[in-house]
Amino acid sequence: xxxxxxxxxxxxxxxxxxxxxxxxxxxxxxxxxxxxxxxxxxxxxxxxxxxxxxxxxxxxxxxxxxxxxxxxxxxxxxxxxxxxxxxxxxxxxxxxxxxxxxxxxxxxxxxxxxxxxxxxxxxxxxxxxxxxxx
Amino acid sequence: xxxxxxxxxxxxxxxxxxxxxxxxxxxxxxxxxxxxxxxxxxxxxxxxxxxxxxxxxxxxxxxxxxxxxxxxxxxxxxxxxxxxxxxxxxxxxxxxxxxxxxxxxxxxxx
Numbered sequence: 674x675x676x677x678x679x680x681x682x683x684x685x686x687x688x689x690x691x692x693x694x695x696x697x698x699x700x701x702x703x704x705x706x707x708x709x710x711x712x713x714x715x716x717x718x719x720x721x722x723x724x725x726x727x728x729x730x731x732x733x734x735x736x737x738x739x740x741x742x743x744x745x746x747x748x749x750x751x752x753x754x755x756x757x758x759x760x761x762x763x764x765x766x767x768x769x770x771x772x773x774x775x776x777x778x779x780x781x782x783x784x785x786x787x788x789x790x791x792x793x794x795x796x797x798x799x800x801x802x803x804x805x806x807x
Numbered sequence: 808x809x810x811x812x813x814x815x816x817x818x819x820x821x822x823x824x825x826x827x828x829x830x831x832x833x834x835x836x837x838x839x840x841x842x843x844x845x846x847x848x849x850x851x852x853x854x855x856x857x858x859x860x861x862x863x864x865x866x867x868x869x870x871x872x873x874x875x876x877x878x879x880x881x882x883x884x885x886x887x888x889x890x891x892x893x894x895x896x897x898x899x900x901x902x903x904x905x906x907x908x909x910x911x912x913x914x915x916x917x
Contacts, residue, residue: 686830708859708890715861719829766899770876775869778898779862785897 674738674746681722681733681751689718693737693747700739706805709786710745713803716779717749725753725799743807750800757792759784759801810838818914819847824856827864836867840874848880851913855886860894872904881905885913 677692679685693714697703714735721733734750764777784790787803794800808831810823819842827835839850852868875882883905887895895901907913 683830711859712861712894715828715863719861719863764898766897768899768903770869770872770903773869773899773903775873776862776866778865782862782894782898 674736676734676736678732678734681726681731683722685733686715686718686722689733689735690714693735696737697745700745702743703739703745703807705807706743706745710747710803710805713783713787713790713805714747714749716783717747717801717803720758720779721749721751721753721799724756724758725751727753740804745805746802747805748800748802750798752798755794756799757794759790759792808832808835810835812838812842815914818849818851818917820910821850821852822856823852823854824858826859827857827867828859828861829863832861832863832867835864836870839867839871843871843874843878843880848875848878849917850875850880850882851910851917852882852884853886853910854884854888854891855910857888857891860891862898865894865898865900868900868904881917883907883913883917885910 675696679688693710694707697707697710725731731752737747740746758780761780763781788806789804791802808825808827812819812821823835872882885907886909887906
């Protein structure tokens with residue numbers, strides 16, 4: 674597993690993304706998982722950047738690596754208030770354009786793309802773990 | 808992300824390429840809202856070269872779609888790549904909007 678910790682701002686997004694994709698490419702046989710990991714990583718990071726630190730600055734730590742043949746794991750940690758975004762209600766994906774609400778799709782997409790998602794509050798921070806499997 | 812546009816008959820074709828993510832979607836949304844403000848109303852968005860879309864891209868598309876509808880216009884999409892098609896499908900956008908296989912089909916059926 675490799676780890677990168679950066680400020681929780683949109684400017685960090687590109688560096689986190691490169692860090693995770695490069696780790697997957699280094700593993701070689703995980704290429705087909707990249708589109709899903711790419712999307713889930715963005716949704717989890719954006720969620721932390723927008724909501725974890727309402728009163729000021731904070732950091733995000735991303736840890737990732739292969740975890741068995743054809744499997745990859747990403748964790749995103751913040752030190753904001755305890756909050757489990759996975760508990761939020763799913764959007765109504767059958768609504769027409771007039772009644773469809775703007776937003777609320779990110780975590781829903783992440784849940785569809787990852788094999789499994791889990792939230793825990795530990796060591797003073799929110800830890801979301803996403804598992805991907807071929 | 809690159810976005811460009813041209814008129815073709817009565818249609819306003821928008822070509823978007825690269826990635827529609829949290830960093831690039833605001834620019835796409837702003838361009839589209841400006842074109843709507845200039846009076847364009849029959850939009851076809853060509854996504855042949857769009858590799859990636861996240862919820863931020865969907866959000867911008869919904870904002871633009873609602874605005875076009877409120878102005879009495881139309882919005883269709885063509886040539887979705889597999890990744891983008893997957894995101895459209897699971898988010899319900901594939902059934903909320905008209906999606907065509909090719910620009911030619913979109914021009915004939917919009």
